[in-house]
Every structure is written in structure tokens, then in C-alpha cells.
Amino acid sequence: MRLCWRGAAHTHDSTSSSSGRVPGPTDEPRTPSSSHSPRRLPVSLRFSAWKPRPLGPRRTALRRHHTGHAEVRRLDPSHRQRRKLHPEATPVLLDSPSSIAALLCVLCVYRFGRRLFGFRVGWLAAWGLATTQRFFVEARWVHMDTLLTLFILLSMESAHRALEGEKREWVWMYLWMALGCLTKGPLAMAIPVAALLVYLGSCREMVRLKECGGWWGLPLAVAPTAAWLFVNAHLSGFDPAEVLREQILQRFQEGLHHPRPFFYYFYSLPVEFLPWTLFLPGTVRFTFPSSGGKDRRSLLFFYGWVIGGFALLSLVAEKRPSYLLSIFPALALLVGVFLDSFLTRYDAAPLKRWMEWPLALAGAVCLAATGLLARWGRYHRGFAHRLVPLGLFLVLVFSGTLWALRKRHRGAGIIILLTGIFAGYLWVVAAMLPWLNPYKSARPFCERVLSRIGLSPLGIYEDNHPGVAYYCHRSLKLLRGPDELREFLQGPTPGYCVIREEELRELEGQCPLRSLEEYSVGHRKLVLVSGGPGNRNHPDGPPP
Known part of the structure; x- marks a missing residue:
């Protein structure tokens, strides 16, 4: 059970490992790789009449029809009106x-x-x-x-x-x-x-x-x-x-x-x-x-x-x-x-080795890991120049603490250790988490989903993903089992569903599905599916 603020307004992907705060909105969406790029399609534009201002990338919805053309139209303004009455929850909040x-x-x-x-x-x-x-x-x-x-x-x-x-x-x-x-x-x-x-x-x-x-x-x-x-x-x-x-x-x-x-x-x-x-x-x-x-x-x-x-x-x-x-x-x-006993005991020799050996081991591990990261970071842009300085800094922290303890400056050694660890966390917050956030964020995937489906119903299969609900600005219908999924996708108002890749493979042969968008959110690969070619009511299905 959760308190009420957890729900759909979840700015992180909580089922994954560590992540930073979700960044605020940007002018240009981060677009994942997809064959449905508006620059590659013959586009005929038709605008809704409710908002006369020029289109921006965050106020359009792109939908491919069976004719091979694309229609760009504005999203329903009701969400923006709701935000005026009920301001959107911010990451800080x-x-x-x-x-x-x-x-x-x-x-x-x-x-x-x-x-x-x-x-x-x-x-x-x-x-x-x-x-x-x-x-x-x-x-x-x-x-x-x-x-x-x-x-x-x-x-x-x-x-x-x-x-x-x-x-x-x-x-x-x-x-x-x-x-x-x-x-x-x-x-x-x-x-x-x-x-x-x-x-x-x-x-x-x-x-x-x-x-x-x-x-x-x-x-x-x-x-x-x-x-x-x-x-x-x-x-x-x-x-x-x-x-x-x-x-x-x-x-x-x-x-x-x-x-x-x-x-x-x-x-x-x-x-x-x-x-x-x-x-x-x-x-x-x-x-x-x-x-x-x-x-x-x-x-x-x-x-x-x-x-x-x-x-x-x-x-x-x-x-x-x-x-x-x-x-x-x-x-x-x-x-x-x-630690207090180590600082205050007159004869601290029995405790000393239980402080020095772990510090020496930690320094050696950080030094070896820094070398490996410097080599591995060549294959991951931006990885090495963020983690290697942190590793070298921690080597200095553990070495400085060990030096102070060897010189019988126990209080100075503990202060060096505490302040060094604190400074390391500040580096993680300032340099690492903002860089890692796109890897964990569901925002690029959700922007592609909204471009696809507009105001159509959207569900999610078997398990909630609060980050998807947050960036899609709507509640997601939780679907359990192939029968419920089929009924939702092929109903009178055809819907779409977000499903994990491994679950999609398990549903092969049980439910006709058509994969529309794929994107990795953390270690999970999410797929947007429609009712498949057998559903004539669906805009992504075959013409009647």
C-alpha cells in the first residue's frame, strides 16, 4: 500500500536501479530511433481550429494512416487547461x-x-x-x-x-x-x-x-x-x-x-x-x-x-x-x-588495524576500478570523464585518511574521510545523475507514444509503470491476461497498450498484436502495440 502522492505522478522509474531527479521540460523532445520520423514522410498538414498559434514540437500529434500519409494535428487542450486549474507536480514537490x-x-x-x-x-x-x-x-x-x-x-x-x-x-x-x-x-x-x-x-x-x-x-x-x-x-x-x-x-x-x-x-x-x-x-x-x-x-x-x-x-x-x-x-x-571508541580510547592499537586495512583495501579497489573505467569508457561517450575523476578523488581520500591515522592523527583522519565521502556525493549529484537520467527516463518513449495515439485509450500490461503514466499525462488501464488485452485493443474504441518485450514474446500466438514503437527505459525494453492487422476498427489496421 502506498500513500496518495505515489500514484501516477511518479517522476522516476522506481522499479529500476539508481537515478537522478527527472529534469524539467525542454523545448525539443528527445526522439528515439524509429522509422516514423516526420522528416522522412510525405506530410500533408491539417490543423485543428482551436488554437491559431504556430505549431511547436510539443503541441503536435503525428499519426500514420493506411494510405501512407501522415496527419499532424494539435493535442486536445484539456490537459493544458487542467494544468492551469491543478498545477502539474514538479520533481521537487x-x-x-x-x-x-x-x-x-x-x-x-x-x-x-x-x-x-x-x-x-x-x-x-x-x-x-x-x-x-x-x-x-x-x-x-x-x-x-x-x-x-x-x-x-x-x-x-x-x-x-x-x-x-x-x-x-x-x-x-x-x-x-x-x-x-x-x-x-x-x-x-x-x-x-x-x-x-x-x-x-x-x-x-x-x-x-x-x-x-x-x-x-x-x-x-x-x-x-x-x-x-x-x-x-x-x-x-x-x-x-x-x-x-x-x-x-x-x-x-x-x-x-x-x-x-x-x-x-x-x-x-x-x-x-x-x-x-x-x-x-x-x-x-x-x-x-x-x-x-x-x-x-x-x-x-x-x-x-x-x-x-x-x-x-x-x-x-x-x-x-x-x-x-x-x-x-x-x-x-x-x-x-x-568509530567513537577508536577516537576516544587511550590505547587504540587493537582497533587501529581494523581501520587501516579496510582503508588500504578501498583505496586499492578504487585505483583498479579507475583504470578499468578509463579503458571501458572509450566505448561509452561521457562515461570516463565523469567517473575517472571521482575514482581518483576517492583514492586520495582513502590515502589521506590512512596517512593521518598512521601519523596518529585520528580525529583528522575521520574528518578527512567524512568530508571526502560527502564531496564525492556532491560530484555524483552534480555530474553523474543528470547524465544518467535519460537512460532511466520514460519521457522520450512517451513522447513517441503521444505522437502516435493522440487521445486514444492507452493501457499497460500486467504491471504499472508510473513513469509512463506521468509522462503520458493520463491514467493507464491495467490489463491482466491475453483476453483482457484483446478486448481492450479491439473494442468499439480501439486502444493501444504498453508492454514489456519479454511479455510480448510470451503473447505470440495468443493475441494478434502489432508492434508500433520500441524504446529502452533503463534495463527494460517497452513496446507500444495495437490490435494487429486483424482489427478493422483500429486506425493502424487494414482499410475496410
């Missing part, structure tokens, strides 16, 4: 919920760490979370994962306060769970429950579960989502039991869109938590709670959060890297404790 939630996560991690371990741990943990690669990416996307992470973080902080004696915090924990459940389903309740079970079990205090008030708290957390689901089911006419079966049971047992093996997160977590993965071995070595150790119960709480959340996510068949964000605050706090 759409990204704001994710970015604001990410900022609040950073502030809450700082507050949590300062309350338990002191100012320095809170500051280091907050900085570490903000510069984690997956967290940084999700904060710039129109995803709900940073908001879900915020509610899980607040739930865990309230649970910790409640276990320390502030009984009223149980109410707050369940309220944060309720908001998280509204945001992205029952995962917002399952992860805190799993974390508390592991923590209380490790403390041998399972009897304290009675204090949680689960008999009234869990129904309270579920109630807003259940009310929302049944009201929408009544108004829209869908079966709520089918939604629950598909979105909960099927995701858990089989996976809906991204089924992965149970060990997926074992190799995904080290990549997503970069660059702080370098210090996870030292963190586990020196912060794992021992009997009678300092801050043992607080450390057990965070390890229970990480282990319980990781185990639960591994058991669920549906797996995505963004789901790991729910345990990142606990990992960042543990890394903050390790």
Missing part, C-alpha cells in the same frame, strides 16, 4: 516526502545515539546514515522506503524508552506502527516485533512481552489500514481479500515482482551499506555485547534490531535492496559506537 523523511531519519538517529551513548556517537551515526549509498539514493527517489524507515525508527525508539520504564511510550510505538502500515504495509509492524523478540530473548526477559500490550496495540496499529482498505474496496468494487492475499501472502510465499533466494541479502547488504561496510568487521569485533560489558543492553537492542529485521527480510520471498533501509539506522549507530 514529488521528491519532497522522501527527502524530508530521510532528513528526519538522520535527525532521529542523532537524537537516539546522543541519548544512549553521547553527542559524538550520535553525530557519527547520523553522518554515516546520510552518506550510505542506498539511503542516499532512496532519499532522492519518489519511493516510500525512507518514510517507512522513519516510522520503524520511531517505533524502535519508543519501544526502547518503554522498556526503560516510560510505559506511555508503548502507545506511541503502536501509533508509529500504524502510520508505517499505512505507508507500506505490515512490514512496519513485523520488523519491530521481530527485533523485540530477539532482544528480549537475548536478555532472557521474554516475560516482559506482557508489558507490550500487544492484545490492544496490534489491533490499534492495523485498524487505520483496515478501515482504508475496506472503504476503498466498497467505493472501487474490488475484493479486499484478494488484495490481502496478493500483497501479503503471495509476497511472503512466492514473491510478486522481485522473488529472490533467501541468501540474497547476504551479498546485497555489503553493497547497499557502502562505504561503511568497510568498518562492519571491526564494528562486530569490538561492539558485540559481552557479559558485563559497557552499554551491553543498548548494544543488544541494536543487534536484536539488525538480526531480527535481517532474518525476517530473508524469510520473505519478495526482496528488494530498498527493504534493507529498515535496519540501516541500527547499523549506523553500531558503526558510530565503533
Whole structure:
């Protein structure tokens, strides 16, 4: 389940990997390769009378008829009129919920760490979370994962306060769970429950579960989502039991869109938590709670959060890297404790090698990768001169940090590392993401689609692509199965459909389809299809 701002106004292709913000509109559309170029066709122009100004490339619709000619006409002005009444959502507006939630996560991690371990741990943990690669990416996307992470973080902080004696915090924990459940389903309740079970079990205090008030708290957390689901089911006419079966049971047992093996997160977590993965071995070595150790119960709480959340996510068949964000605050706090111990211990020699060896390894990897990128970049225009300077800069950052630590300037070394990583992210935002955005954007494909279909009905097969809906400026009818697709394409008002290339191959022989446009959006190849040559009602079909 998603909050209402997600919907069709989605400026990114969220099913793909990392991307920057979607750029604003330009005067000239980016045109993909297609045989239907207006410069190659004999064109006869006929203009609609509703707008006397000269035609611009963004206000025309090109349609090829069976006669071999092309007709250029203006698009329906209703969309422009609607934009005057309801201004179009901008990338900044759409990204704001994710970015604001990410900022609040950073502030809450700082507050949590300062309350338990002191100012320095809170500051280091907050900085570490903000510069984690997956967290940084999700904060710039129109995803709900940073908001879900915020509610899980607040739930865990309230649970910790409640276990320390502030009984009223149980109410707050369940309220944060309720908001998280509204945001992205029952995962917002399952992860805190799993974390508390592991923590209380490790403390041998399972009897304290009675204090949680689960008999009234869990129904309270579920109630807003259940009310929302049944009201929408009544108004829209869908079966709520089918939604629950598909979105909960099927995701858990089989996976809906991204089924992965149970060990997926074992190799995904080290990549997503970069660059702080370098210090996870030292963190586990020196912060794992021992009997009678300092801050043992607080450390057990965070390890229970990480282990319980990781185990639960591994058991669920549906797996995505963004789901790991729910345990990142606990990992960042543990890394903050390790870095603080390295900075403040009088005898830091046992920790020193757990800092120096990862830094030397990271510098060597960056140097080797820079050489490979310089060679590979010759085949990809613009690739090398954006990534090679970043790789060399990171080599200098890791080398400078290592040099400072070797000279026993521990504070200076940590400052060099933090500021260098921050500057690297600024380079990514300024140079990399704008360059990568056309690769991820559905805008060129949608401009070709609108040129083709004008105001005709448009559907999408099997799975929603919010980026396509956004750039097509309309709601897309979701079509499931060959029969529903055939009925939509060959109905009284013939329609068009956007379909993935692999699904198009599966439909061969089941439904007569005609491929009109093809374009790669990220790693997916999308195809615009019509009802095929057997449909006489369709403008792309044969003449009657």
C-alpha cells in the first residue's frame, strides 16, 4: 500500500536501479530511433481550429494512416487547461516526502545515539546514515522506503524508552506502527516485533512481552489500514481479500515482482551499506555485547534490531535492496559506537588495524576500478570523464585518511574521510545523475507514444509503470491476461497498450498484436502495440 502522492505522478522509474531527479521540460523532445520520423514522410498538414498559434514540437500529434500519409494535428487542450486549474507536480514537490523523511531519519538517529551513548556517537551515526549509498539514493527517489524507515525508527525508539520504564511510550510505538502500515504495509509492524523478540530473548526477559500490550496495540496499529482498505474496496468494487492475499501472502510465499533466494541479502547488504561496510568487521569485533560489558543492553537492542529485521527480510520471498533501509539506522549507530571508541580510547592499537586495512583495501579497489573505467569508457561517450575523476578523488581520500591515522592523527583522519565521502556525493549529484537520467527516463518513449495515439485509450500490461503514466499525462488501464488485452485493443474504441518485450514474446500466438514503437527505459525494453492487422476498427489496421 502506498500513500496518495505515489500514484501516477511518479517522476522516476522506481522499479529500476539508481537515478537522478527527472529534469524539467525542454523545448525539443528527445526522439528515439524509429522509422516514423516526420522528416522522412510525405506530410500533408491539417490543423485543428482551436488554437491559431504556430505549431511547436510539443503541441503536435503525428499519426500514420493506411494510405501512407501522415496527419499532424494539435493535442486536445484539456490537459493544458487542467494544468492551469491543478498545477502539474514538479520533481521537487514529488521528491519532497522522501527527502524530508530521510532528513528526519538522520535527525532521529542523532537524537537516539546522543541519548544512549553521547553527542559524538550520535553525530557519527547520523553522518554515516546520510552518506550510505542506498539511503542516499532512496532519499532522492519518489519511493516510500525512507518514510517507512522513519516510522520503524520511531517505533524502535519508543519501544526502547518503554522498556526503560516510560510505559506511555508503548502507545506511541503502536501509533508509529500504524502510520508505517499505512505507508507500506505490515512490514512496519513485523520488523519491530521481530527485533523485540530477539532482544528480549537475548536478555532472557521474554516475560516482559506482557508489558507490550500487544492484545490492544496490534489491533490499534492495523485498524487505520483496515478501515482504508475496506472503504476503498466498497467505493472501487474490488475484493479486499484478494488484495490481502496478493500483497501479503503471495509476497511472503512466492514473491510478486522481485522473488529472490533467501541468501540474497547476504551479498546485497555489503553493497547497499557502502562505504561503511568497510568498518562492519571491526564494528562486530569490538561492539558485540559481552557479559558485563559497557552499554551491553543498548548494544543488544541494536543487534536484536539488525538480526531480527535481517532474518525476517530473508524469510520473505519478495526482496528488494530498498527493504534493507529498515535496519540501516541500527547499523549506523553500531558503526558510530565503533568509530567513537577508536577516537576516544587511550590505547587504540587493537582497533587501529581494523581501520587501516579496510582503508588500504578501498583505496586499492578504487585505483583498479579507475583504470578499468578509463579503458571501458572509450566505448561509452561521457562515461570516463565523469567517473575517472571521482575514482581518483576517492583514492586520495582513502590515502589521506590512512596517512593521518598512521601519523596518529585520528580525529583528522575521520574528518578527512567524512568530508571526502560527502564531496564525492556532491560530484555524483552534480555530474553523474543528470547524465544518467535519460537512460532511466520514460519521457522520450512517451513522447513517441503521444505522437502516435493522440487521445486514444492507452493501457499497460500486467504491471504499472508510473513513469509512463506521468509522462503520458493520463491514467493507464491495467490489463491482466491475453483476453483482457484483446478486448481492450479491439473494442468499439480501439486502444493501444504498453508492454514489456519479454511479455510480448510470451503473447505470440495468443493475441494478434502489432508492434508500433520500441524504446529502452533503463534495463527494460517497452513496446507500444495495437490490435494487429486483424482489427478493422483500429486506425493502424487494414482499410475496410
